[in-house]
Amino acid sequence: xxxxxxxxxxxxxxxxxxxxxxxxxxxxxxxxxxxxxxxxxxxxxxxxxxxxxxxxxxxxxxxxxxxxxxxxxxxxxxxxxxxxxxxxxxxxxxxxxxxxxxxxxxxxxxxxxxxxxxxxxxxxxxxxxxxxxxxxxxxxxxxxxxxxxxxxxxxxxxxxxxxxxxxxxxxxxxxxxxxxxxxxxxxxxxxxxxxxxxxxxxxxxxxxxxxxxxxxxxxxxxxxxxxxxxxxxxxxxxxxxxxxxxxxxxxxxxxx
Ligand code: IMJ
Numbered sequence: 523x524x525x526x527x528x529x530x531x532x533x534x535x536x537x538x539x540x541x542x543x544x545x546x547x548x549x550x551x552x553x554x555x556x557x558x559x560x561x562x563x564x565x566x567x568x569x570x571x572x573x574x575x576x577x578x579x580x581x582x583x584x585x586x587x588x589x590x591x592x593x594x595x596x597x598x599x600x601x602x603x604x605x606x607x608x609x610x611x612x613x614x615x616x617x618x619x620x621x622x623x624x625x626x627x628x629x630x631x632x633x634x635x636x637x638x639x640x641x642x643x644x645x646x647x648x649x650x651x652x653x654x655x656x657x658x659x660x661x662x663x664x665x666x667x668x669x670x671x672x673x674x675x676x677x678x679x680x681x682x683x684x685x686x687x688x689x690x691x692x693x694x695x696x697x698x699x700x701x702x703x704x705x706x707x708x709x710x711x712x713x714x715x716x717x718x719x720x721x722x723x724x725x726x727x728x729x730x731x732x733x734x735x736x737x738x739x740x741x742x743x744x745x746x747x748x749x750x751x752x753x754x755x756x757x758x759x760x761x762x763x764x765x766x767x768x769x770x771x772x773x774x775x776x777x778x
């Protein structure tokens with residue numbers, strides 16, 4: 523079978539370690555023939571990403587702290603200097619202060635709220651603006667979201683509000699970038715045991731509940747999320763923009 527991303531160049535932001543959804547996505551993109559650019563945050567992630575990239579088809583590893591405009595400007599310059607159009611971008615980043623994911627939402631500070639919005643939602647807008655000039659032949663921008671954007675999930679709190687903002691940003695960006703044939707979508711993944719999720723109180727109980735109640739009676743495999751990202755980045759996804767695709771074993775449809 524021919525590969526779905528053969529000849530495409532994709533940028534993936536958000537690999538921190540081998541459990542990252544961004545890493546599963548990078549593996550699936552490589553399998554489908556894409557050449558990858560990866561970004562990292564800080565020196566610790568640089569080493570991790572260099573090690574992980576050895577069995578991937580990686581042509582560029584670039585620093586990018588999405589809260590720094592300088593980094594984003596440098597990202598644009600690096601991409602423009604590669605001499606080939608960028609076809610796909612995956613944004614798989616989020617951060618909130620840990621105490622804002624344990625205290626009551628009512629106690630969220632202004633600075634904690636703004637930090638979550640900056641890293642987890644505004645960053646999509648900033649990344650879209652930084653990468654669009656390199657997407658000269660159109661392309662696909664996908665981000666990762668979670669059910670807590672639209673439903674109340676215990677402890678998700680300030681991240682839920684940030685994901686709501688992210689999902690709205692997907693629609694506004696899709697509307698504006700459509701004329702350049704750039705599609706913008708979100709993938710709403712069911713809970714996956716990443717390092718981000720392990721820190722969460724009662725995470726095992728959440729996974730058990732999904733296994734018992736989700737239509738597919740199991741949890742979400744990162745490889746399923748990655749394959750949905752392949753679809754969106756590929757020719758097969760050409761008619762899909764401004765959308766949120768749930769890859770969650772069906773959990774999202776359940777009322778009880
Ligand atoms: C996060 C918090 C509460 C409940 C949660 C999650 N559930 C799931 C997550 C049910 C699945 C994971 N998730 C979808 C996230 O978006 C996580 C974001 C996150 C996690 C941390 C932990 C460590 C930290 N800051 C964080 N910022 C964002 O210091």
